[in-house]
Amino acid sequence: MEAGWEDVQAGELIDSRYELADPAGKGGMAQIWRAHDRKTGRQVAVKFLRLDTEDLRQLDTQEQERELEHLRLRFIREAGLLAYLRHRNIPEHYAFGTHGGVPYLVMSHVVGINLRKFLQRYRPLTPVVAVSAAAQIAAAFAHAHSRGVVHRDLKPDNAMISEQGVGFLIDFGIGKRLGIESTLTQPGSTLGTPGYQAPEQIQGEEATAATDVYSFCCVLYELLTGRPPFVANERDGSVERQHLRTVPLRPSDLAAGIDDALDEIVLRGLAKEPQKRPPMQEILNGLLAFTPRPGDPEPRPWIPHDPTRPFRFPDENAAADDSPEQDPAVGEPGDDEDGGWLDPDAIELLCSAAERELEEGEPGDAVSELAGLAPRVREEWGRRPLVRQVWELTAGGLWLLGDFVAAARLYENIANDLVRGNNPRERADRAVFGLRAARCRLESDGDTEAAIDVVTEAGYTAAALPEPYAVQVETERREAADRVSELLAARDGGLDSGVTPGRE
Numbered sequence: 001m002e003a004g005w006e007d008v009q010a011g012e013l014i015d016s017r018y019e020l021a022d023p024a025g026k027g028g029m030a031q032i033w034r035a036h037d038r039k040t041g042r043q044v045a046v047k048f049l050r051l052d053t054e055d056l057r058q059l060d061t062q063e064q065e066r067e068l069e070h071l072r073l074r075f076i077r078e079a080g081l082l083a084y085l086r087h088r089n090i091p092e093h094y095a096f097g098t099h100g101g102v103p104y105l106v107m108s109h110v111v112g113i114n115l116r117k118f119l120q121r122y123r124p125l126t127p128v129v130a131v132s133a134a135a136q137i138a139a140a141f142a143h144a145h146s147r148g149v150v151h152r153d154l155k156p157d158n159a160m161i162s163e164q165g166v167g168f169l170i171d172f173g174i175g176k177r178l179g180i181e182s183t184l185t186q187p188g189s190t191l192g193t194p195g196y197q198a199p200e201q202i203q204g205e206e207a208t209a210a211t212d213v214y215s216f217c218c219v220l221y222e223l224l225t226g227r228p229p230f231v232a233n234e235r236d237g238s239v240e241r242q243h244l245r246t247v248p249l250r251p252s253d254l255a256a257g258i259d260d261a262l263d264e265i266v267l268r269g270l271a272k273e274p275q276k277r278p279p280m281q282e283i284l285n286g287l288l289a290f291t292p293r294p295g296d297p298e299p300r301p302w303i304p305h306d307p308t309r310p311f312r313f314p315d316e317n318a319a320a321d322d323s324p325e326q327d328p329a330v331g332e333p334g335d336d337e338d339g340g341w342l343d344p345d346a347i348e349l350l351c352s353a354a355e356r357e358l359e360e361g362e363p364g365d366a367v368s369e370l371a372g373l374a375p376r377v378r379e380e381w382g383r384r385p386l387v388r389q390v391w392e393l394t395a396g397g398l399w400l401l402g403d404f405v406a407a408a409r410l411y412e413n414i415a416n417d418l419v420r421g422n423n424p425r426e427r428a429d430r431a432v433f434g435l436r437a438a439r440c441r442l443e444s445d446g447d448t449e450a451a452i453d454v455v456t457e458a459g460y461t462a463a464a465l466p467e468p469y470a471v472q473v474e475t476e477r478r479e480a481a482d483r484v485s486e487l488l489a490a491r492d493g494g495l496d497s498g499v500t501p502g503r504e
Helices: 061-084 115-122 127-146 209-225 239-245 260-269 280-288 314-321 344-359 365-381 385-401 404-418 424-445 448-463 469-491
Strands: 018-026 030-037 043-049 093-099 102-108 112-114 159-162 167-169
Touching: 018 043, 043 061, 061 093, 061 102, 061 344, 061 365, 093 344, 112 115, 115 127, 115 159, 115 209, 127 159, 127 167, 127 209, 127 280, 209 260, 209 280, 260 280, 344 365, 344 385, 365 385, 365 404, 385 404, 385 424, 404 424, 424 448, 424 469, 448 469
Parallel strands: none
Antiparallel strands: 018 030, 030 043, 043 102, 093 102, 112 159, 159 167
């Protein structure tokens, strides 16, 4: 077993900047430390991936390695999502890397309590307090959904109210970007937390923004009424069965002072069919009609973690948002070549994992993640070497997976876009990637004539190059020529099987 978070000590310096103070909590896969940022003077949170949990100890060595790789990739994805989502109701991403072999994530430190403890301490909540807390979480979701990100695991434990009353959506450990296929879900498992899962999650279907809407309305229901929409009982059966089949009571049936419009928001969001649920922005707009206005009095009874405060004192929160104390590690997409939400350390870890997968001939989680990131790295980082590494590994993985069209397109883009110079090395690289693209096209459409043209041209290129560049091109050229010969021989029933495309 590798070193774990237990090996870090108070006083240690992370990234030559963040001085660990004391542990702040731990979950199933992470340990969080409070730390002091020596550069800004601000308190931050450092989240370490746990590499030594009891569940891992019970696995044999090979299974441990597979599970550790799985956890690392999820941790990397969480870091990327936090960096991508820049919103006042989502903890801010500052840095990502490894310390003593343990991956860590540095983010803003939220001093407060989660919604579960908030409910335990202060319920029953007045409607204005409940809606004020919920609206801030809805705002975080609306931002995430506008950027194509789903959380997939909202529950009271994964939302917080700070001492200043600001709501935060936390723990994107199983979040993902829509439209990117991921294999980070274990076979046979369902995402989310029982009691807050949407019907489609319970049935093992793909999560969408509508899935988050359902989970959010479960939490909203609990804030308004003091209890979840469904509890197990002899008459209605298990909680899961009720989520699949039962229409919940209206919140106003369980608590006083709830407006009919709030009932409608909750029940529409709890529709069994995802397409019948309103988008999160519509829910947020509806909730904002019930939040306090600037200058309104504080709620009665008064509570220390007052979620109405950001609405009653908006200027106070705007000033906090504009604080220049922290120098974020990343900027918005398009800031400059070194900006963007992607973290180079995270991408390098992904590339290392993808290289191992390709060496074993089994593209998996890392290649899948890189395939989703390939367009963004080019958009945000230009032509830096790491971009080319991502594209090469992705193309190689797609080739092994049999997606020859996508692999050919990437190889062609590398040859035509990322390899720009005209020195011997770059000419050789351009020829090699062109040959790989031609081989992929051969497998996808069988166009031998086009492949012969590429093979012939590569022969001329190799002849004009010094060693070892000529050898590099000639090796790749011979493999492509052999594949053309195989296809021609099969097509002609064995005739001309000895003919090999090449230089005249």
